[in-house]
Each structure stands twice: as structure tokens, then as C-alpha cells.
Amino acid sequence: MKHRLNLLVNEIEDFYTNIRDIGIVPDYDPEAIRSQLSKFDFETPVPIEDVFSNVTDMMRKWTIQITHPRYFGLFNPTVHVSAIMGDTLASLYNPNCAVWGHSPAACEIEEHISKFLLRQFGFDPEKGMANFTSGGQEANHSAVLTALTRAFPGYGDKGLTELGLKPVFYMSDGSHHSFNKVAHFTGLGRNALRIVDIDDDLRINIDSLRTKIRNDREFGFHPFMVTGTAGTTGTGVIDPLTELADLCREEDLWFHVDAAYGGAAVLSEKLRSLLKGIELADSITCDAHKWFAVPFGAGMFFCSDNTVVEDTFRIGGTNYMPPSVEGTRDFYSTSMQWTRKFAGLKLFMAMAEIGREGYADILEKNVEHANHLRNELTVRGWEIVNSTDLPVVCFTHPVIESGKITTKYILNNIYKKGETWISDLQIKGNPVLRACVTSFKTEKKDVDFLVRTLEDEISF
Numbered sequence: 293m294k295h296r297l298n299l300l301v302n303e304i305e306d307f308y309t310n311i312r313d314i315g316i317v318p319d320y321d322p323e324a325i326r327s328q329l330s331k332f333d334f335e336t337p338v339p340i341e342d343v344f345s346n347v348t349d350m351m352r353k354w355t356i357q358i359t360h361p362r363y364f365g366l367f368n369p370t371v372h373v374s375a376i377m378g379d380t381l382a383s384l385y386n387p388n389c390a391v392w393g394h395s396p397a398a399c400e401i402e403e404h405i406s407k408f409l410l411r412q413f414g415f416d417p418e419k420g421m422a423n424f425t426s427g428g429q430e431a432n433h434s435a436v437l438t439a440l441t442r443a444f445p446g447y448g449d450k451g452l453t454e455l456g457l458k459p460v461f462y463m464s465d466g467s468h469h470s471f472n473k474v475a476h477f478t479g480l481g482r483n484a485l486r487i488v489d490i491d492d493d494l495r496i497n498i499d500s501l502r503t504k505i506r507n508d509r510e511f512g513f514h515p516f517m518v519t520g521t522a523g524t525t526g527t528g529v530i531d532p533l534t535e536l537a538d539l540c541r542e543e544d545l546w547f548h549v550d551a552a553y554g555g556a557a558v559l560s561e562k563l564r565s566l567l568k569g570i571e572l573a574d575s576i577t578c579d580a581h582k583w584f585a586v587p588f589g590a591g592m593f594f595c596s597d598n599t600v601v602e603d604t605f606r607i608g609g610t611n612y613m614p615p616s617v618e619g620t621r622d623f624y625s626t627s628m629q630w631t632r633k634f635a636g637l638k639l640f641m642a643m644a645e646i647g648r649e650g651y652a653d654i655l656e657k658n659v660e661h662a663n664h665l666r667n668e669l670t671v672r673g674w675e676i677v678n679s680t681d682l683p684v685v686c687f688t689h690p691v692i693e694s695g696k697i698t699t700k701y702i703l704n705n706i707y708k709k710g711e712t713w714i715s716d717l718q719i720k721g722n723p724v725l726r727a728c729v730t731s732f733k734t735e736k737k738d739v740d741f742l743v744r745t746l747e748d749e750i751s752f
């Protein structure tokens with residue numbers, strides 16, 4: 293037993309400590325991966341040492357190493373060791389978070405961290421509620437279900453068809469596409485999701501939103517919800533949350549803030565003001581597995597009103613389930629999932645060890661590094677094309693704008709070298725490059741490395 297666990301501990305230590313020596317971008321060769329896997333036929337047992345060495349070898353060789361300090365990618369984090377410990381302990385005890393009575397410690401640990409974060413977002417923790425989810429998509433799904441339940445009494449029992457309703461909801465062109473899937477899952481249909489154009493600062497255009505809502509009402513649709521994003525996936529911009537909240541109040545619409553990425557900024561006194569207006573939301577998505585730097589499987593859904601969440605996920609007749617305990621709640625009847633992993637432990641352990649101020653220092657350092665990147669690019673003739681205080685930098689260069697060189701060409705060369713990782717996207721139809729400082733291990737020298745790499749790609 294000890295020998296097996298030592299394998300695990302040694303790998304965690306070695307990978308975490310020596311990540312800088314590992315290539316970030318692998319060679320993609322599906323056949324090589326399948327060939328290595330072919331020795332596992334599940335008929336002949338394989339000693340765990342062999343299984344272990346094959347898995348670690350494959351993971352090191354054939355993974356884009358998102359925990360590398362020079363990964364300037366999507367919102368994928370480097371993870372804290374305390375959070376890895378939390379995930380491991382959650383697997384060891386394997387408490388089922390469906391019912392409080394089976395897992396009192398786990399459920400109370402989650403409630404404890406949830407209440408702390410509810411307060412950070414400006415919600416009343418006694419009136420509000422938070423659920424751990426698989427990720428941002430499930431949290432956004434929870435928000436749509438909750439908003440529907442509040443807007444249309446009878447939705448939960450009769451369904452929209454019997455009620456004869458045509459609900460529609462709104463978000464900007466920069467918002468996350470999980471809502472398209474949610475529109476499908478909920479039976480609203482993807483056409484029920486109204487996409488609002490973005491202004492010059494890439495934020496939702498409030499006038500267009502207002503006009504769309506009014507036109508929809510005139511044509512017999514039933515608007516029920518608006519999503520503002522705090523840290524859009526592509527460009528990291530924050531929608532005007534206070535104005536959105538005001539409009540939602542005027543129009544009696546549910547106001548959801550998708551802060552899957554940017555929500556962590558509430559931990560920093562310097563950055564918190566960027567999220568001004570979030571406290572006016574009816575619900576919030578915030579992923580611990582993004583800027584809180586814990587392993588995946590830790591999204592969160594926050595709601596300012598626990599009664600509507602209880603109504604949304606209520607379930608009766610479950611006499612096979614263990615009994616409820618007075619003064620506690622059973623997550624299977626107040627959230628999307630039934631049997632659920634103890635997802636909150638990794639966040640609890642990381643937050644407890646690092647503390648709010650420790651987290652704030654990390655986030656502020658990421659922001660400083662992104663500002664350094666903006667400056668270094670600008671003085672070398674690159675142009676920053678997004679305006680955000682979050683560490684997401686979108687940029688172009690005259691040689692890209694003139695069509696002499698494409699973003700794909702630059703990326704291919706960078707990926708071939710395998711020493712750093714950035715992405716590209718289109719903003720208003722124009723291809724641009726994107727670098728997000730996501731790792732708490734990223735240092736100034738890593739940003740300088742990226743700048744040198746970019747300069748090499750355009751000097752010909």
C-alpha cells in the first residue's frame with residue numbers, strides 16, 4: 293500500500309516542481325497513443341507499477357501542459373497542491389453529497405465556503421444559496437432553470453408547452469456558448485437565445501438589448517432573463533453590470549452574471565470594483581476551477597434567493613433516500629445533480645491555506661504581468677485590441693492586419709517549438725492573438741519569453 297502511495301506522492305512532487313522542464317505542446321499522433329494503450333486488453337491484469345508508469349508517461353508526453361507557467365491559454369489553471377490534496381481526500385472518503393445525513397462534514401464544509409463566497413459577492417448568506425456544480429455550464433444551466441421557475445409559475449409541473457409560452461433570454465455576442473446548449477437542453481430551443489451586439493469596447497450594447505426586449509414583447513414573446521458576463525471567454529471584458537441590473541429591474545427580468553472566470557476578482561480589494569453591480573444580480577456563475585486555481589469539476593452557482601432555488605430543484609416521493617436532518621439541506625433536492633462528488637473540498641483547502649489576501653496577491657500579480665505584456669507589445673508596434681483590466685490580452689500587428697502573415701501561421705510555429713502556448717480568435721471578424729496570464733507560477737521572465745517568441749515570428 294505504502295509503495296503505491298509513494299508512487300503517487302513522488303509523481304505529484306516531481307511534476308509540480310519540474311513542470312518548467314517539460315514541453316508544453318505535444319506531438320499529436322493518435323496512432324502512437326493507441327499503440328501504447330493496446331497493451332491493456334483488460335483480460336490480463338497488469339501490475340500497478342506498470343499501469344502507473346504508462347499513465348504518467350502518456351500524460352506527460354501527450355497533454356498540452358496547462359499548468360505550465362508559459363501556458364497563456366484559456367481559463368485553465370495551474371492548481372494549488374492543497375487543492376490536489378483536497379481532491380485526493382474527496383476520492384478517499386468518497387462522501388456522497390446528495391444527502392446531508394450521509395455526509396455531514398462534507399456538506400457543512402461546502403456550506404461554510406459557500407457562505408463566505410456569498411458574502412464576498414454581496415449576497416446575504418442567510419437568504420442566498422450556493423451549489424457546487426461540474427462547471428460553468430452546469431451553473432449557467434441552473435441559472436436558466438431557476439429564472440424560468442421564477443418567471444413562469446407552473447413551469448416545473450406543466451412545462452412550457454402546456455403554459456403556451458414563448459420564453460426568450462438575452463446575452464451578448466461575447467458571452468459563453470454554454471447558453472446555446474442550455475437553450476437546447478431546457479426545451480426552449482436555440483432560437484430562444486437572443487444575441488445582442490457588442491459596442492466598441494466589446495461590451496453588451498444596452499440600447500440594442502432594450503430594443504430587442506421591447507420588440508420581443510410586442511411580437512408575443514416572453515423575455516425572462518438577461519446574462520451579463522464578467523470576463524468574457526474570448527476577450528475578458530466585463531459587461532456594464534449595474535446598467536444591466538437597472539434594466540432588468542425595469543423590465544422585471546432575472547439578472548444572471550456569468551463570472552465563471554472573472555468572479556475570483558471579488559477576493560481582491562484592488563480588483564473588486566471591476567465587478568461593481570454583481571451584488572445586484574439574482575444569480576452568479578463562478579468557477580473555482582478557473583481563477584481560483586483548483587482542479588476541474590468545481591463550478592459554482594450562487595443565487596440571492598434560496599426559496600426559488602429550492603422550488604426549482606424540489607423533488608418528492610423519494611422515500612428510498614435517507615431522511616432529512618432539521619436545519620440542513622440535502623443537495624440532491626436543491627441542485628442539478630443527485631449523487632455528487634465532494635467538489636468543494638479542494639476549494640476549501642486552498643482557500644483555508646492561502647487565505648483571501650494570499651489569493652488577492654496572486655490575482656493582482658497576474659494582472660501586473662498582463663499589463664507588462666501589454667506594454668512590451670505596444671512599444672514593439674503591436675496593437676492591443678481589447679479593453680479590460682483582467683489579465684486577458686488580445687492583440688494584432690500591422691503584418692497580420694495587412695494579411696502578410698496569419699495568426700494561424702504564427703500559432704503553428706509557436707506550437708511546433710512547444711515552449712509556450714497562446715491562442716487566437718476573431719473579434720468583429722478580424723483574426724487576433726490572445727494571451728491570458730492564468731498561472732500563479734507565471735513570472736515576468738515568462739512574459740518576456742512570450743514577447744521574444746512573438747517578435748521572432750514576425751521578423752522576416
Ligand SMILES: Cc1ncc(COP(=O)(O)O)c(C=O)c1O
Pocket residue numbers: 367426427428429430432468470521523524525550551552553579591
Ligand atoms: C465565461 C464562461 N462561462 C462558462 C464557461 C463554461 O464553463 P465550464 O467549461 O466549466 O463548464 C466558460 C468556460 O470557459 C466561460 O469562459
